[in-house]
Amino acid sequence: MGVAASTLWASLFGSRQLKLCILGLDNAGKTTLCYQMSMGQAVATAPTVGSNTELFTYRNLQLLLYDVGGQAALRAGWAAYLQGADGIIFVLDSTDRERLGTAREELWRVVGEQAQRAVPLLLFANKQDVRACMGAAEISAAMRLTELRHADWHIQACSALTGDGVTQGLDWLAARLGAKA
Template sequence: MGNQLSERAPGGPFLPGLAQSLHIVVVGLDSSGKTSLLYRLKLGEFVETVPTKGFNMERVRLSGGGGGGLYQVWDVGGQDKQRPLWKAYARRTDGLVFVVDAADTERLEEARAELHRMARCPESQGAPILLLANKQDLPGAMTPAQVEKALSVHELSPSTLLHTQGCSALDGDGLQPGLDLLHDMILQQRRSQRQSRKKR
């Protein structure tokens, strides 16, 4: 659904007439629930998905809180061979969503390494990060605080705006509050950049 078998990254105005939409990139390990989260946002229901080859892109209009508005969401495949492409999709992004399967404790070290790599790559540096601890509906899922600790979020640059939010693609819990906070962080980042330019 919406899957594009192309490895081109976005560039320039993302779609005609949508220059004001926020460009959000969703990354994370394979099977973390990225595509299910995207279609929960788009359709308001849980959709069974297959592993993403390349990317999915959807325009999502959200309402409520500070995060209301139009989002252009790029969901990029999380398999090993696709991860080097993440940074190309993150170029010129307004915000980054990193999805973690909070019930899969065996892959947290792998997720930690990928989160830190993305936070430090020049293409996405400065972009606010929403860390989604997905699958909170499953027994034994780690809390957002436990996921933060396991992913060593405290080691990221102090200038990185980051919020960790528990969520579930199955029932949609936690998604809207998380996106509202990402929207707020994006606005905060833009204000900070404007002030920085004025001081030069």
């Protein structure tokens, strides 16, 4: 009886926990963005070694965020975190022109895995508050996002420090995840 009641409750009120992986190169702002999404504010952070997790509710969706370190040595382990993921958030440093090619290679490796093709992909073009940053359109072209024909993706300009653009990106993702929940 208890299992039936909890299943009914989950189906009516959307309390199923959805797993999201936040990926990107080191220093892209993944952890700051993670705290901005879960707590509504920027928090002083240190480079992530391994992963951080945050659980929060957004638009009646219970989201479990896996913020995974982006150093070169840690990227090979991303595949383990992606197993069973309901969505992917890929964070790009809009000021890091030198490593945009590396970010593109890592993104394409992630979405190229067959298991990840069916999950929504939100790309946050972070650090839009920094002078001379690349805009979302420039990043989209450099990342060759229009070639991701098999993926449901969206790029959103944002600032993890100020929170600008974060809600818009989460709204897009919540619409996709809400249809799956």
